Amino acid sequence: MIFSFTATPDFDFMTYFARHIQATVQNGLLIIPDNLGQGSIRKLAFGADFKITIHQYLLKEDLVIHRNTSGQGNDLITVFFYNNEQALEIAYNEDTQVLFSQRDESAIQVTSNDLSSTIRFPAHQQIHYVVVAITPPRLHGLLAVSEPNPVLQTITGSSNSFLFFERMTAETKLLLKTMAAVDMEDHLSNFYVQIKAQELLYQVFHTLSLRENATYQTINSVDAERLLQIRYEIINDLSVPPVIRDLAQGAAMSETKLKQLFKQTFGTTIYNYYQQARMEEAAFLLKQGRHSVGEVGYRLGFSNLSHFSRLFEKHYGLNPKRYSYS
Numbered sequence: 001m002i003f004s005f006t007a008t009p010d011f012d013f014m015t016y017f018a019r020h021i022q023a024t025v026q027n028g029l030l031i032i033p034d035n036l037g038q039g040s041i042r043k044l045a046f047g048a049d050f051k052i053t054i055h056q057y058l059l060k061e062d063l064v065i066h067r068n069t070s071g072q073g074n075d076l077i078t079v080f081f082y083n084n085e086q087a088l089e090i091a092y093n094e095d096t097q098v099l100f101s102q103r104d105e106s107a108i109q110v111t112s113n114d115l116s117s118t119i120r121f122p123a124h125q126q127i128h129y130v131v132v133a134i135t136p137p138r139l140h141g142l143l144a145v146s147e148p149n150p151v152l153q154t155i156t157g158s159s160n161s162f163l164f165f166e167r168m169t170a171e172t173k174l175l176l177k178t179m180a181a182v183d184m185e186d187h188l189s190n191f192y193v194q195i196k197a198q199e200l201l202y203q204v205f206h207t208l209s210l211r212e213n214a215t216y217q218t219i220n221s222v223d224a225e226r227l228l229q230i231r232y233e234i235i236n237d238l239s240v241p242p243v244i245r246d247l248a249q250g251a252a253m254s255e256t257k258l259k260q261l262f263k264q265t266f267g268t269t270i271y272n273y274y275q276q277a278r279m280e281e282a283a284f285l286l287k288q289g290r291h292s293v294g295e296v297g298y299r300l301g302f303s304n305l306s307h308f309s310r311l312f313e314k315h316y317g318l319n320p321k322r323y324s325y326s
Contacts, residue, residue: 001036001059004066007076007113013053014043029184032057039127042184046194049135054180055127063121069114069221076113077139077155079204081130081168083107083176107168108204112161115221130176132197142198143205151208154216162216163224165266166207175200211267217260226251227265230258234270235277239301242274279315282308286324293320 018025030041039057121127140156154160179196234242248255285291302308313319
């Protein structure tokens with residue numbers, strides 16, 4: 001099933017998607033028809049300039065959502081929370097799709113609505129996915145920062161194209177879980193969810209506000225797609241360190257532009273991103289995969305297990321063996 005739309009501030013996703021699947025929306029709730037799967041999509045609006053959509057469902061067939069550029073510049077900011085155990089496939093510029101899930105270091109995406117994108121929701125998997133849409137003036141008013149850094153200036157300004165990724169913290173996961181479980185029959189539920197949505201935005205933009213004060217480089221859909229492909233190449237085989245020269249050649253970028261855009265988008269250098277992903281994969285394998293310390297270390301390219309243990313302890317405060325039993 002394919003659904004395509006253009007991300008303008010006045011576009012009502014729920015209304016048009018309901019028509020597409022021949023369903024109805026009642027009190028901001030769309031129930032997935034039995035012939036398509038089970039679950040729901042809920043939309044809450046806190047004015048025309050601040051909305052949140054909560055996706056929770058299991059589908060019988062893949063759902064592909066194409067978000068087309070509005071062609072109107074940055075008149076809407078969209079924050080995506082990929083709160084999914086299984087990975088979703090995300091692509092820009094209708095190119096190669098790259099996987100994202102809540103375990104990824106880039107599970108939160110902040111983007112302008114002039115970048116086109118495609119998301120594939122896999123069939124027969126539980127989908128947990130939240131979207132916050134807010135206009136630059138409303139966000140600027142909420143943040144109320146007298147001297148914003150270049151990142152916040154770019155996001156809350158006008159006519160800027162941007163794409164930023166952040167990792168999902170345990171606090172963010174808990175907030176998303178709380179919002180999804182709210183009893184909407186409570187007459188103050190809308191107010192409660194609005195507070196939680198603002199907490200979500202606080203966590204995301206607080207982290208973005210801590211990024212270094214570097215000059216912002218303009219980004220487009222082609223750049224975004226190349227950066228996602230580079231990210232995929234970095235994390236696809238965590239036993240092999242990334243080589244900047246090779247990545248730049250593959251992306252048809254200069255090494256300088258690649259390093260600048262990558263750090264701007266993901267908040268850290270290519271090598272630090274690789275090391276963070278490496279440690280997160282190690283933690284996952286130790287805790288969930290029940291692998292030994294040696295197996296994990298060698299699988300992630302460490303020939304010296306002492307070095308692996310020191311690096312892991314630097315990230316998590318425990319050595320790998322103690323972490324696996326914690």
